[in-house]
Amino acid sequence: MAExxxxxxxxxxxxxxxxxxxxxxxxxxxxxxxxxxxxxVADLAxxxxxxxxxxxxxxxxxxxxxxxxxAIAAADYGPTPARRxxxxxxxxxxxxxxxxxxxxVGITVVRQATEPEAAxxxxxxxxxxxxxxxxxxxxxxxxxxxxxxxxxxxxxAPPPPGSVFECWLVAASGDxxxxxxxxxxxxxxxxxxxxxxxxxxxSADTTRFPRMGVTIEPDDGNPVHTSQRVxxxxxxx
Amino acid sequence: MTGGLVDCVDVDEAPASARRGDEADLVxxxxxxxxxxxxxxxxxxxxxxxxxxxxxxxxxxxxxxxxVQETFxxxxxxxxxxxxxxxxxxxxxxxxxxxxxxxxxRRPSSRPFQPEPAxxxxxxxxxxxxxxxxxxxxxxxxxxxxxxEVLELSYRKDLKQSQIAERLxxxxxxxxxxxxxxxxxxxxALEEGGVGG
Ligand SMILES: [Zn+2]
Numbered sequence: 001m002a003e004x005x006x007x008x009x010x011x012x013x014x015x016x017x018x019x020x021x022x023x024x025x026x027x028x029x030x031x032x033x034x035x036x037x038x039x040x041v042a043d044l045a046x047x048x049x050x051x052x053x054x055x056x057x058x059x060x061x062x063x064x065x066x067x068x069x070x071a072i073a074a075a076d077y078g079p080t081p082a083r084r085x086x087x088x089x090x091x092x093x094x095x096x097x098x099x100x101x102x103x104x105v106g107i108t109v110v111r112q113a114t115e116p117e118a119a120x121x122x123x124x125x126x127x128x129x130x131x132x133x134x135x136x137x138x139x140x141x142x143x144x145x146x147x148x149x150x151x152x153x154x155x156x157a158p159p160p161p162g163s164v165f166e167c168w169l170v171a172a173s174g175d176x177x178x179x180x181x182x183x184x185x186x187x188x189x190x191x192x193x194x195x196x197x198x199x200x201x202x203s204a205d206t207t208r209f210p211r212m213g214v215t216i217e218p219d220d221g222n223p224v225h226t227s228q229r230v231x232x233x234x235x236x237x
Numbered sequence: 238m239t240g241g242l243v244d245c246v247d248v249d250e251a252p253a254s255a256r257r258g259d260e261a262d263l264v265x266x267x268x269x270x271x272x273x274x275x276x277x278x279x280x281x282x283x284x285x286x287x288x289x290x291x292x293x294x295x296x297x298x299x300x301x302x303x304x305v306q307e308t309f310x311x312x313x314x315x316x317x318x319x320x321x322x323x324x325x326x327x328x329x330x331x332x333x334x335x336x337x338x339x340x341x342x343r344r345p346s347s348r349p350f351q352p353e354p355a356x357x358x359x360x361x362x363x364x365x366x367x368x369x370x371x372x373x374x375x376x377x378x379x380x381x382x383x384x385x386e387v388l389e390l391s392y393r394k395d396l397k398q399s400q401i402a403e404r405l406x407x408x409x410x411x412x413x414x415x416x417x418x419x420x421x422x423x424x425x426a427l428e429e430g431g432v433g434g
Binding site for chain 2: 009010011012013015016017018019020043044046047048050051052053054055056057058060061064065067068069071072075076129172173175210213215228229232235236
């Protein structure tokens with residue numbers, strides 16, 4: 001068969017193994033004598049093999065984009081001074097946009113015109129990580145030395161005898177059993193209906209410890225994290 | 238001729254290098270303070286791959302979601318450190334994601350059944366394998382619907398081209414040329430995603 005000036009479309013069918021058996025045999029013989037088609041087979045072979053490794057299509061949960069941009073807006077509260085100045089102009093616009101977006105996912109950023117920084121209350125929703133009726137809503141306000149957390153808990157089964165619930169602010173990274181990287185905010189228990197209302201001052205930098213969670217801990221006065229999470233914030237502080 | 242238009246207007250074959258440059262440009266705009274359109278465009282390019290990575294490495298939808306969120310909080314914070322001479326945006330994003338995946342895996346309450354992800358990239362490590370599969374899926378998703386469809390029917394290996402033509406209701410010749418253009422577009426998209434083709 002004559003040489004082609006340009007590679008023929010059957011190159012793709014050949015590489016993918018979808019030619020009829022007689023076509024495939026004829027094309028294999030053809031590329032022996034046709035450089036253009038042979039080079040194209042070599043060029044496309046890798047893509048043909050990779051195709052077979054395609055992961056199944058993934059369904060991303062609804063609202064993940066909005067929640068991620070809420071986390072980014074929340075993380076925008078306490079950057080370094082240089083960064084803060086740089087973002088200040090854009091932030092007013094973002095805050096207005098964020099307030100609209102965030103209502104839908106359960107966080108509301110309330111910004112009062114008179115006290116632009118200190119009056120910002122971030123509302124963090126917490127839920128049981130493994131599913132279940134337990135939930136909480138925390139209002140977090142920053143102060144110059146840290147902040148205040150007010151949290152209302154409901155649907156949380158009372159802790160086993162000798163243990164309490166402990167609220168933590170957890171580092172964005174590097175928190176493990178061997179090397180915990182979290183700070184305790186305070187401990188609490190719930191009433192018979194599984195409810196609690198608590199208020200703590202904290203001094204942790206929430207840009208370093210942006211994740212909030214509640215665990216069950218032995219009531220032995222040892223401020224070391226040992227146990228299972230019962231509540232976790234849906235978004236970053 | 239059915240499908241002829243699709244084959245002539247082959248928008249998927251824009252040079253991969255140009256599109257790679259576009260992503261680097263987005264990161265530069267984020268670093269310069271564009272927290273809106275540029276960050277959102279970048280996010281949409283990576284959301285599916287990051288979420289899929291989280292599901293496969295951590296085996297848990299809520300951890301996968303955390304992986305997406307924390308990766309992008311950090312992409313936003315670190316955008317100024319991105320150096321296009323040192324690697325692609327994909328490498329930048331997935332290097333960040335790898336560290337966060339390790340942290341999430343090690344978190345005491347996570348208790349995943351999956352093996353622990355390695356902290357450093359190495360050929361053949363589980364995360365690299367997962368990433369290749371996700372990158373191929375992402376490249377497929379970036380093709381025109383007609384191109385994606387003909388490739389999806391082809392790589393399953395249970396149909397020959399004449400049966401694919403029948404399935405799509407187009408002439409065999411159209412299937413042949415469409416498959417050819419689709420595979421070329423796929424190769425370009427794979428190169429853009431950082432896996433050889
Ligand atoms: Zn030829």
